[in-house]
Amino acid sequence: MKKKDSSATGSWKLDNNQMSSAVKNSCHPDLKMFLAALSFAYFAKALSGSYMKSTITQLERRFDISSYLIGIIDGSFEVGNLLVIVFVSYFGAKLHRPKIIAIGCILMSFGTFLIAMPHFIIGRYKIETSVRSSLNSTNSLSPCQVSSPESIRAGDRPSILPSKGCVRESSVSMWIYVFLGNVLRGIGETPVQPLGISYIDDYAQSENAALYIGCVQTISIIGPVFGYLLGSLCAKIYVDIGYVDMETVTITPGDARWVGAWWLGYLITGTITLMSAVPFWFLAKSLPIPVDKHDTSCTPEQTRFIKDSPTMEHKFRPEEPANLHQMVKEFLPALKSLLGNPVYIIYLCVTIIQFNSLIGMVTYKPKYIEQHYGQSASKANFLMGTINIPAVALGMFSGGVIMKKYKLGIMGAAKFAFGTSLLGYFLSLFFFAMGCDNSNVAGITVSYTGVDNLPHQERSLFSDCNSECLCSGREWDPVCGENGITYVSPCLAGCTSSSGSGRNTVFDNCRCVTAANTQPGNLTVSLGQCPRGDSCEKIFPYFLALSVLSSFIISLGGTPGYVLLIRLIKPELKSLALGIHTLATRTLAGIPAPIYFGAVIDTTCLKWGYKLCGGRGSCRIYNTAAYRIVYLGLVLGLRTVSFFFCIFGFAILKRHIKREEKCALTNGNAEMESLRKEEDSSTHCEQFVLALDCSPDRETRL
Helix, strand or coil, rough: HHHHHHHHHHHHHHHHHHHHHHHHCCHHHHHHHHHHHHHHHHHCCCHHHHHHHHCHHHHHHHHCHHHHHHHHHHHHHHHHHHHHHHHHHHHCCCCCCHHHHHHHHHHHHHHHHHHHHHHHHCCCCCCCCCHHHCCCCCCCCCCEECHHHHHHCCCHHHHHHCCCCCCCCCCCHHHHHHHHHHHHHHHCCCCCHHHHHHHHHHCCCHHHHHHHHHHHHHHEEEEEHHHHHHHHHHCCCCCCCCCCCCCCCCCCCCCCCCEEEEHHHHHHHHHHHHHHHHHHHHHCCCCCCCHHHCCCCHHHHHHHHHHHCCCCCHCCCCCCCHHHHHHHHHHHHHHHHHHHHHHHHHHHHHHHHHHHHHHHHHHHHHHHHHHCCCCCCHHHHHHHHHHHHHHHHHHHHHHEEEEEEEEHHHHHHHHHHHHHHHHHHHHHHHHHCCCCCCCEECCECCCCCCCCHHHHHHCCCCCCCHHHHCCCCCCCCCEECCCEEECCCCCCEEEEEECHHHHCCCCECCCCCCCCCCCCCCCEEECCCCCCCCHHHHHHHHHHHHHHHHHHHHHHCCCHHHHHHHHHCCCCHHHHHHHHHHHHHHHHHHHHHHEEEEHHHHHHEEEECCCCCEEEEEEECHHHHHHHHHHHHHHHHHHHHHHHHHHHHHHHHHHHHHHHHHHHHHHHHHHHHHHHHHHHHHHHHHHHHHHHHCCCHHHCCC
């Protein structure tokens, strides 16, 4: 009888070893489904978020607002996060996480639809142009109208000032809908990251968790690729497509007044976000716990066998009903324990500062490419989507692979993240050398005689050549002279006649347009701003190449840095730690960074547009050199400050690791004794399992 039992025991051990090996090398089907659903949700939220970034200049022009105000709108997304992030992260971790994520996706989609709503209730977009009255005819139009001495002293055309014919447009407040929609998007996005990442880390094996998180983060980077490509496509389409005759539109996508079909992309991204909510409704609240995350006196294989046995369902992690009173009671102690971790606090400081730099850079990078290198909004978004974002995706994925391959610990991950960030920082310094000169605009950057680097006190749109014309200093209707100089309007160029119609309009007899070996007034101007010089075109490819390289190197440390955050925290505080981290970065980086970056950029504006009924609108042209200095200076200055916190953090982390090693050596004998007890307990567990398996009345008891 004993022999038979022994044989049965041996057979059980073999089956158990085979089963545990199979489980160890497999992924639970529900976890696979969750990974796919979370990846799609990450893609959807990144798609709508990046599309929002791509429409920055479109929204500025459509609603006639400054970069400072557009920064407030962009930061409203983080305001939505701020309202609910802590509660969702803490209480959501104890509830049905997949369903809470589904609700968040639905809210995100509604917010995206709300952003697009102003287009359908606002009037048609009106372009300030001097060829408005000659679109359907070839009759001569004289931009330079004869003026009186009084109007010359006034220095402005009475027709552009508020008058009885001025009707204040509703667009003055339409941006409020964009603001509220972005707030709703922020509220909906809140549960996706902390609950999704903690769910993966809870139910994935420890050695695979970093790779899974890296894959999800990588797929989320694909969202911005399509977001910027969608932004590029919509920027090519005129805002009122289908409502106006495109032959009457006299501007091109490269013009500072052009507004693309920004609303169309929001309808598309809102629909995709709504679809991403569906899979989460069919996922379980919890999954089987991996072998390496069990905490019991039995061996991992035996624990797994007991848990997977159909007759031992009570060995799953118990799903106790939510006790809100108990959760509230435990919240403050948990928060105190988390904030008492000095390494976690230093990590927060570093990421907050670096996120300020990152968010400010990403928000205004397409605008920087437009203004500095003379590219259209469509091309700037296309380059961001096809060149820059894929480099970031590849870097984040490679970082996860490197961490898994070399099995980096806490210190290894910290060193790797710091090293890549530092190398990317040094490469970014070369951006300062890749600058372009200001556009030659008469009366703003050059004089009417062609003198470069016009001082601020000498800037004047009015000159002797246009003194007899009743011109407006507020209009922005640029024309390019044959001498390569841009003039703010045909009137300020001193043109007295025109020929052609629509986009083919040419202004003749322009008294302010002079060139060598020609008499003043014999040259013509054409619609649009003059292209930049060849030197700027040659520098632009090098700028793109360096941008790709630096983005790839910096993003290599993204996944190790994120896993470092998870490994620093006790398992029961993981969701709260991720929530606090997200809260801090949203509040102290996501909200203020676009605002103060936009405010600083506004200080470099050389020519503001004006609304029909008075009041300053959006900027038409910037001081290129000043824009480069303040934009890049802020980005790299913030990174410099973060490195000082990194050095301090390394010192604390090393001290913590040495303390742990010392404790391990001191308690060495105690650990050996614990191992011997575990072996005895393992034998007891085998006997317990066999007893359960052979008991004839086990079904009655269960």
